[in-house]
Structures are given as C-alpha cells and as structure tokens.
Amino acid sequence: MNRRGLTLLEMILAIGITATIGAAIASMMAAVSNGLTSRDDGRRTAVQLATSQVRLSAYIAPARCLLSKDETAFAIWLNDDRESNTVHASEIRWLSFDASNSLFTVKFVDFPDNWSQSMIDAADTECDEMTNYDTLLATFDTSGLINEFNLIDGMETCSIWTDDLDPQTAIRICIRFSLTTNFGPSSDAIVDESIRQHLPPQEQQ
16 A cells, blocks of 8 residues: 555654754855855965064164164164164154054154254254153154054054163064954964164264
8 A cells, every 4th residue: 555645753754854964064064164264264364474574574674773662562763864873753663562453553753744844853853862762752642743554453462572681782673473363363473583784873883
C-alpha cells in the first residue's frame, strides 16, 4: 500500500533536519563572512601601519635635532629656514598622541597670510637653551597662531623613547604604537628612526 502523505513523526524529523541544515549553512556563511571581514580589516590595518611608519619617518629622518620629549609627544627642529643656526618657533614641529581622539597630530606655527615680513620676524620667537617648548607651543596656541593636522588616524596606544636622556643629543627616536581595528587594537608596530644629520642649535654645539 502506497502512502500518499507523511506521518507526524516523519514530518517532525523533516522539520528538524531542515532546521539543522539551515543552522549549519547560516553558521558557515557567518564564518566565511567573518573570515573575509577579518582579512579585509587585516589588509587595511597593514596598509595603515605602513603608511604611519612612512609618515613618522618623513619627519624624524630629515630633522636637524630633537628639542623635547615626553612619553607620548616630542618636538623637533625641522629645518633652519632662517639660516641662523638657532631655533625659531616657525621651524619647530610638535608631534603628539591625542589619546582622547585616537589621533597622532602635528602642530606648527602658522602666521596669517596678511602679515608683513617684519611682523613675522618680530613674532617668530628665537629659542635658546632655556626655552620650554611646551610653554612656547601653548603661548602661540593662545594667540591663535598654531595650525595642526592629523598625521595618523585611529591610533590606539603610543609610547616614545630615545637613545639619550637629553633630547637634544639624542639621535634615535622610537615610537611604539597600535591602531584601532574592528577586532580591537592591532599588534604593536615600532618606528625606529634616526636623525640622518644631527645638527643641534648653535648654543648646544
């Protein structure tokens, strides 16, 4: 005798099997999706790490010397545009980790375009061995003469050290940092860069 329908037990088994297969497929698709997302995020992080290293090195390597440093920030004498062998405020770059916004920024003195050269010369502070570079930055910032841009976005952690306790005699600058990813902080990367031609200001020679 041929059965034209399913018994209740067969129907329950069929539903159970279908549900199990459906759950397995969903799980597999989720795993594949997560794997692809993880790989994509990994590639993006790798590119961002490499870009970050290049950007940091681009400031450190050509600098004349390091001026000041703490655990998450440093100031460099980038160039001697005035050809005075002394540091002027406009020749300094302040690089720092902004933990609250997950950024690594560069700040610099930016005089208004409508200022005359004599006004710029008068305002462009010449530094000496007594200069506190954090105070100098704060003074120019209060006057509205500091500009900044983000060098690295999504920085999760940062620590900085040098090969000498005296910043102005240090040649190597090491920056250990991680980036924010969809799966938490990335593995730490280290930029270990040297100032290629160490030229401290005249009063330090």
